[in-house]
Amino acid sequence: MNVLITGGAGGIGRACLRRFRDSGANTWSFDRADNDEPGIQSVSIDLTDHTSFDAHLDSLASIDVAVLNAGICRPQLLDQTTQEDWRSTLEINLTAVFFHLQAIARRMKQQRSGTIVLTASTNSFDGEPGLIAYNASKAALLGILHTAANELGPYGIRVNAVCPGLIQTPLTAAAFENESIVKPYFAALPLGRGGQPEEVSNTIAFLASNQASYITGASIFVDGGQMASKFATWNDQNATFANGEWKLN
Numbered sequence: 098m099n100v101l102i103t104g105g106a107g108g109i110g111r112a113c114l115r116r117f118r119d120s121g122a123n124t125w126s127f128d129r130a131d132n133d134e135p136g137i138q139s140v141s142i143d144l145t146d147h148t149s150f151d152a153h154l155d156s157l158a159s160i161d162v163a164v165l166n167a168g169i170c171r172p173q174l175l176d177q178t179t180q181e182d183w184r185s186t187l188e189i190n191l192t193a194v195f196f197h198l199q200a201i202a203r204r205m206k207q208q209r210s211g212t213i214v215l216t217a218s219t220n221s222f223d224g225e226p227g228l229i230a231y232n233a234s235k236a237a238l239l240g241i242l243h244t245a246a247n248e249l250g251p252y253g254i255r256v257n258a259v260c261p262g263l264i265q266t267p268l269t270a271a272a273f274e275n276e277s278i279v280k281p282y283f284a285a286l287p288l289g290r291g292g293q294p295e296e297v298s299n300t301i302a303f304l305a306s307n308q309a310s311y312i313t314g315a316s317i318f319v320d321g322g323q324m325a326s327k328f329a330t331w332n333d334q335n336a337t338f339a340n341g342e343w344k345l346n
């Protein structure tokens with residue numbers, strides 16, 4: 098099985114690559130940064146360069162699983178967001194995903210098989226302040242998801258998305274180190290803690306596998322219950338926050 102993962106040098110992409118590699122797949126990391134872990138083939142690429150992406154794709158015999166996962170997040174309030182903030186975020190988080198998916202779908206249609214997983218976000222649905230470009234990019238991924246699942250289903254190709262909440266990766270390292278951010282954030286999560294990249298890669302691996310053979314066009318939250326909760330779940334009266342998580346007293 099051949100597996101291509103964009104953003105494969107980052108937190109979630111790296112966990113996915115390990116997971117697929119350990120199950121015996123041939124794995125390719127497409128990222129501007131190297132992934133030099135054993136058994137992973139690292140392609141150094143600017144993913145917004147579509148000509149370069151297509152050329153690298155052509156060098157692979159076939160793609161069975163593609164995880165379109167690379168993304169950036171540049172916090173900025175609505176009225177402070179510059180054209181550069183907007184364009185650079187949409188370029189990698191949305192436009193690149195479309196062109197990657199298009200190129201991969203052309204290959205998979207010839208194969209009459211394949212699975213594609215997009216890394217969307219809880220921000221595909223909610224309006225977290227200070228993230229307007231990011232939120233717009235992740236919301237629009239659902240439009241790609243639904244249309245691609247619809248068009249590609251007849252060719253035996255499934256397309257799904259994971260929607261992670263706050264996951265501990267290089268992207269979120271500063272937040273995880275700041276208790277004044279994570280304590281109230283995690284107080285609103287039923288599971289009372291942030292997520293690990295492996296908890297997202299487990300879901301991606303499931304969606305990509307035959308275990309999910311009747312699932313397409315779906316978006317699955319991997320968020321500790323964030324999108325299911327509206328009211329504070331935890332408080333200092335009945336629980337203690339220590340080592341990055343809430344536990345009942």
Ligand SMILES: NC(=O)c1ccc[n+]([C@@H]2O[C@H](COP(=O)([O-])OP(=O)(O)OC[C@H]3O[C@@H](n4cnc5c(N)ncnc54)[C@H](O)[C@@H]3O)[C@@H](O)[C@H]2O)c1
Pocket residue numbers: 103104105106107108109110127128129130142143144145166167168169170189216217218219260261262263264265266267268269
């Ligand atoms: N960490 C979270 O809490 C969280 C939550 C929801 C969604 N996500 C999404 O998950 C995905 C992965 O996030 P992560 O937390 O692993 O982030 P990360 O920063 O650890 O990894 C992202 C990777 O993408 C690569 N990348 C970005 N732009 C690129 C470009 N133009 N060309 C080549 N490579 C590029 C980076 O080099 C990096 O290795 C992103 O799409 C992110 O939006 C993350």
